[in-house]
Amino acid sequence: MTPLWWMIGGSIGAWLIVTVATPVPVNPELLWGMFGPLVSAVATWIVVERAQRLWPERVIGTLVMLFAGKVVFFGAYMTTMLRVVGLRPALFAAAFATYLIGLYVMEALFLKRLFIDGMRSSSGA
Numbered sequence: 001m002t003p004l005w006w007m008i009g010g011s012i013g014a015w016l017i018v019t020v021a022t023p024v025p026v027n028p029e030l031l032w033g034m035f036g037p038l039v040s041a042v043a044t045w046i047v048v049e050r051a052q053r054l055w056p057e058r059v060i061g062t063l064v065m066l067f068a069g070k071v072v073f074f075g076a077y078m079t080t081m082l083r084v085v086g087l088r089p090a091l092f093a094a095a096f097a098t099y100l101i102g103l104y105v106m107e108a109l110f111l112k113r114l115f116i117d118g119m120r121s122s123s124g125a
Contacts, residue, residue: 003110004047005077011038014102029087033095036077041072041103048111052118054057059115074100 015034019027044066051062078096081087 001108003049003106004042005025005040006110007038008046010106011099011103014099022120026091028085029091030095032081032085033092034085034099036074036081036096037099037103040073041107044107045110049114052114056118 011034015030018030047066048059048062051059081092083091
């Protein structure tokens with residue numbers, strides 16, 4: 001579960017630092033810009049980690065399905081945040097993109113480690 005704590009802690013830590021250090025008000029856009037990508041990254045990690053443990057041969061298919069689900073989720077999420085909640089578009093989009101990219105990088109690094117560890121355990125090394 002360590003990767004989950006890194007993703008959650010890193011996201012919240014960055015949010016706190018930017019919130020305190022920025023002289024202009026950046027919330028609620030920064031908070032909501034973090035929330036969607038963080039929920040997506042945490043859910044992805046939980047599902048992929050479980051798939052790797054139970055059905056390693058299905059991980060790629062699982063990742064493809066999760067990606068398709070993310071496309072739908074992010075479209076609905078951004079539409080809701082901008083049209084219903086009424087967040088400032090430029091600030092929300094910047095926060096969303098920054099967190100999305102940062103969390104995707106973290107996911108990729110953790111997935112690499114997960115797959116390498118899975119290969120080691122399946123080879124008996």
